[in-house]
Amino acid sequence: METLRERKKRRTREALLRAALELFTTRGYERTTVDEIAAACDVSQRTFFRYFAGKEDAAFAMQERAQALFLAALRARPPHEPPMEALRQAVLEGWDAVRSNLESVVPVDLYLRMYRTIESTPALLAAHLRRSTAAEETIARLLAEREGVDVDADPRPRLAVAVFGGVIRVTERQWCTGRDCSLEAVRKLTVSYLDQVTSALKGNWRSA
Known part of the structure; x- marks a missing residue:
């Protein structure tokens, strides 16, 4: 207590x-x-x-908190679950947990405004990219450990996380520039964009 x-x-x-x-x-x-x-x-x-x-530490405090929720959710996923499905479910669980863990500290609209500030401030954007790279490496190593493979010999963990991380970045940018700033909106976008990954990578983009 x-x-x-x-x-x-x-x-x-x-x-x-x-x-x-x-x-x-x-x-x-x-x-x-x-x-x-x-x-x-x-x-x-x-x-x-x-x-x-310092100021940078404060600027990214809520993103770090959201990342910790995601990592905890990923570690808790069933061991038999395929890697991409585990990532998908973990990020959705993370967004579900954000309401109680993030809104108790700062309002969602302030979190959103801070994300926009990061995107529009060169120093913060550079720091965001640096932190994202470090976070993706952490996730890749966690995924490799979970699947029982060597992250330095098997490229699949880093490839999976690179694709997944790209989808999440596109989702967050679309969310922060859209009209609906709710957590429900970002969760819906996340589901929609993750569902499109396979067809976007393998399908023919040109209409018949």
Whole structure:
């Protein structure tokens, strides 16, 4: 059970995170300082650095949280399930878990605005690509371990994750530029786009 001290620390971190994301999305990431984030919560700069390594750490905190939910869901998938189906079900379970795990910290609309800020800020976009590459390697190694293959000798885990990761990136971009910003919308898009992977890769794109 969470102690009073732990609850206070969690609330302070969450307040700093919300303040950071609000400032990043309204003033701009580059124009926002750590001092401004701390001042918005009436704490010191030193307090901010107790919870975050820097502005980038705060900017990606919710994406890291969503990724952790996905990895946990993937580890829990039945061992007999084919790799791509395990990835599919894990990401859908991850979106289902986001409502209780993400909305308790920041509103979905703020999460969406932060995603748009990342996409439109060169420094953040570069960091996002770097983090995505590292995340895909983690997923590939987890998939290889699950399937009992050597990730450095068998290309299938990395190939599967590359295709899967590409679909998720397209899905998220479509979601964040669309009119429907709900979690139901991104879940529906995820299902639709994953269903199209096989036909998109193997089928003839030209109409008869």
